[in-house]
Amino acid sequence: MQLVVARIGRAHGIKGEVTVEVRTDEPELRLAPGAVLATDPATVGPLTIESGRVHSGRLLLRFAGVRERNGAEALRNTLLIAEVDPDEVPEDPEEFYDHQLIDLDVVTVDGTEIGRITEISHLPSQDLFIVERPDGTEVLIPFVEEIVTEIDLDEQRAVIDPPPGLIDDRAEIASARDAEAPAAGTAEAPGTDRAEGTDGANRGDGS
Secondary structure, X not given: OEEEEEEEEEEEOOOOEEEEEEOOOOHHHHOOOOOEEEEEXXXXXXXXXXXXXEEOOEEXXXXXXXXXXXXXXXXXXXXEEEEOOOOOOOOOOOEEOHHHHOOOEEEEOOOOEEEEEEEEEEOOXXXXXXXEOOOOOEEEEEOEOOXXXXXXXOOOEEEEOOOOOOOHHXXXXXXXXXXXXXXXXXXXXXXXXXXXXXXOEEOEOOO
């Protein structure tokens, strides 16, 4: 299975290094020297990582065959894609790969059905579950331990204890919008084709 592990940024210096936006919780594994990665667009790769270092808090990579700034700049915005065993799991029990979380049923601690996880949104501050409700509306649920109390992969469900307003207000707003514009038709739910996903999500502590 293919997972996006990074996006190449701007060139750094004149010797072929590039900045990298890391999209994996395991950069030391996925972006290590010697790793061979597929790319999007595919015509750019595959790329072999020759070296890596951290500079001013940013990861810098150099790829085999790229020795000057123009070649590095030509790689800008390329996605780096790793081949991952679908049975592989992170070492940290509080971390999960996106493909483990997609399609999990979301229920509250009292058993109320909320919906199904269709996507994971990775923000700088935290990860979010995008959950499609039975009526077709969506709700965003922060993946923090105060709200997501349990991930049960065997039962294929995520158990949440939402604060007041996280679930109900969203549904009321969606219902009100539909009532105000009956002639607009029903919006088609966003697609969930995820042949490539980011590498993983980890449950934060809410801080």
